[in-house]
Amino acid sequence: MRARAALASAAAVLLLLVDGCGCAMYKVGDLDAWGVPPPSKPDVYKRWAKSVHLALGDSIWFLYPPSQDSVLQVTPQAFAACEVSDPVLKLDDGNSVFNLTTPGRFYYTSGAPGHCRKGQKLWVDVPMANGTYLPPSANDLAALAPAAAEAPTGFLSASAPAGAHPSAALRPVAAAGSVVAAAALSFAASLLL
Ligand SMILES: *[C@@H]1O[C@H](CO)[C@@H](O)[C@H](O)[C@H]1NC(C)=O
Ligand SMILES: *[C@@H]1O[C@H](CO)[C@@H](O)[C@H](O)[C@H]1NC(C)=O
Numbered sequence: 001m002r003a004r005a006a007l008a009s010a011a012a013v014l015l016l017l018v019d020g021c022g023c024a025m026y027k028v029g030d031l032d033a034w035g036v037p038p039p040s041k042p043d044v045y046k047r048w049a050k051s052v053h054l055a056l057g058d059s060i061w062f063l064y065p066p067s068q069d070s071v072l073q074v075t076p077q078a079f080a081a082c083e084v085s086d087p088v089l090k091l092d093d094g095n096s097v098f099n100l101t102t103p104g105r106f107y108y109t110s111g112a113p114g115h116c117r118k119g120q121k122l123w124v125d126v127p128m129a130n131g132t133y134l135p136p137s138a139n140d141l142a143a144l145a146p147a148a149a150e151a152p153t154g155f156l157s158a159s160a161p162a163g164a165h166p167s168a169a170l171r172p173v174a175a176a177g178s179v180v181a182a183a184a185l186s187f188a189a190s191l192l193l
Helices: 002-012 044-051 076-081 138-143 179-192
Strands: 025-027 059-063 071-074 089-091 095-099 104-110 121-126
Touching: 044 121, 071 095, 076 104, 076 138, 089 095
Parallel strands: 025 059
Antiparallel strands: 059 095, 071 089, 071 104, 104 121
16 A cells, blocks of 8 residues: 555656665656746745655756756855856756755756746755754855755754655655656556556
C-alpha cells in the first residue's frame, strides 16, 4: 500500500524512481516549468520549496526552454540583489540537475535578464544526513532577513531520522539518474496504478 501511495505521489508531481541510494530527484515547480511566476502564482517557488523535504543526496531538476532561460546557483548576497553576473554555477541546457551533496541553504535564480526580479528565484534547505538542519549562516540571515525567520521544522533540534520523516511516504522516490530513465519509470508507475 505504501509503495503504491508513493508511486501515486510520484506520478502526480512528475517524480522519479529509486535506485540504490534512495535519493530523490524533485522537479522544481512540479508541473510548472522553470520560468517567471505567472501573476496567479507569484510565490510558486517559495511554496514549492516548502512542499518538498529534501534530503542530503537528493537532486533538484529545472526544466525550461534553453533558448529562453537558464539556472544559476548564486551566493546569498547575489540572490538578494538579483545579481546574476557572477554565479557559483550556471546551467543552461534546459534540463538542469543540481545535486544536493552538501548540507546548508542553496540559492538559485534565472540567468535571463530581469527574471530574478520578477520572482524566478528559489532557495532550498538541505539537512545533514541525520535530518538536522544547519543554522543559517550570517550571510543567509543578512540576505534573507524576512525569509530566514522561516527556519525549517527540525532546525537545530532533534528531528526524526531520515527514514521516519513525516513526509517519507509522500516522498517522490527517484534516482538522481537520467531524466530519460525517470520518464520511463514514471510511465511504468502509471501502468501500476
Ligand atoms: C549531478 O549528478 C549527475 C549524476 O551523478 C551528474 O551527471 C551531473 O553532472 C551532476 N550535476 C551537477 C550540476 O554537477
Ligand atoms: C546530527 O548531526 C549533527 C552533526 O554531527 C549533530 O550536531 C546533531 O546533534 C545530530 N542530530 C541528531 C538529531 O542526531
